[in-house]
Amino acid sequence: MSTLFKLEKAKILSKSRIFDFLNLLKENFDSLIAPVRKGKYTVFSEIENVEDIVFEYTRTLLPPKKFILKYRRERFTYDAQTLEIEKQENLSKKQVIFGVHPCDLHGLTILDQIHLGEFPDPRYLEVRRNTVLIGLSCEPDEWCYCISTGTAFPDGANWDLFLTDIGDKYFVSIGSDKGDELVHLSDGLFEEVTEEDLNKFKEETAKKKHLFDYERLPDLERISQVIELEYESEVWKKEAERCLSCGTCTNTCPTCFCYTSVDIPSLDGKKVQRVEFITSCQYPYYSRVAGGHEFLEDRTARFRHRYYHKFVGYPYQIGKFGCVGCGRCSAFCPANISMVKTLKKLREGKKEKTNV
DSSP, X not given: OOOOOOGGGOEEEEGGGHHHHHHHHHHHSSEEEEEEEETTEEEEEEOSSGGGBOOSOSOOSSOGGGXXXXXXXXXXXXXXXXXXXXXXXXXXXXXXXXXXXXXXXXXXXXXXXXXXXXXXXXXXXXXXXXXXXXXXXXXOOTTOOHHHHTOSXXXXXXXXXXXXXXXXXXXXXXXXXXXXXXXXXXXXXXXOXXXXXXXXXXXXXXXXXXXXXXXXXXXXXXXXXXXXXXXXOHHHHHHHTTOOOOOHHHHXXXXXXXXXXXXEEOTTSSEEEEEEXXXXXXXXXXXXXXXXXXXXXXXXXXXXXXXXXXXXXXXXXHSSOSOOOOOHHHHSOTTOOOHHHHHHHHHHHHHHHHTO
């Protein structure tokens, strides 16, 4: 269930006490995960020393989904002769993911809707139940367009605590019973909200809207219709000519979840383990089925499919875009393909045809 802001539950955490809070998390969870620097990138990683945590960053190389929906996961093991499936043990650790930006919180919320919908995935549910999400406010750069996708703020996403930087303090919003329990566990660390704190919170929240370069942002009004109408546009072919089909865009995306599975026999041939691993719709083999037919037979079809899924497929399935505007697919694309620029070219093509 998405989280709503409740002022009466808000608290204040002094920045001078943040490491005390993080150490408390380390003591009470099997794993504390947070952003750290790794070379020239920021990445989510399991934390040994809380002083390694990076608080001011724009985006991580990979989204935190890798700790919820792992890139390689063992689904089950079965007997090769009887096909009987062995009972699975609960292998999920109690973990807290700290420092998650609003766009990534929305990305995880979309994954929740996909995997916990009509037919819930029991392994995914197990991991989510054992995970606490603590969000952190941020400022956009030239790649961010979360204000266009409605994901620039945590409202409507699933999270337990959210920390908004208000100078020498954090304004702490509580979004769930788990978050409430953490505040009570941290007795003495949190303070009550004063009128001055509330005014700073309102100022910081309002300021973020003005940090975006609105000339660079995509116009997503009725974008699903635009993509449908421009399905045969030459824009797809021209943009796809630069695409390397490397899968960087989908692997760095907070909402992509396509996977494949393989059965791996034991050395003695008595047991078989089914393993799932994340793959990409941009890989040439992805849509290949028995008999050799490929539903996405060329690079243009694969390139177009990703946009179609994000802006047509997701709205049909869950009622919202599958893009959270984090900018990773564009910022990390080795061919310098920009999703925003592609969408603008498609909309320009529609205007030329309709003279609107």
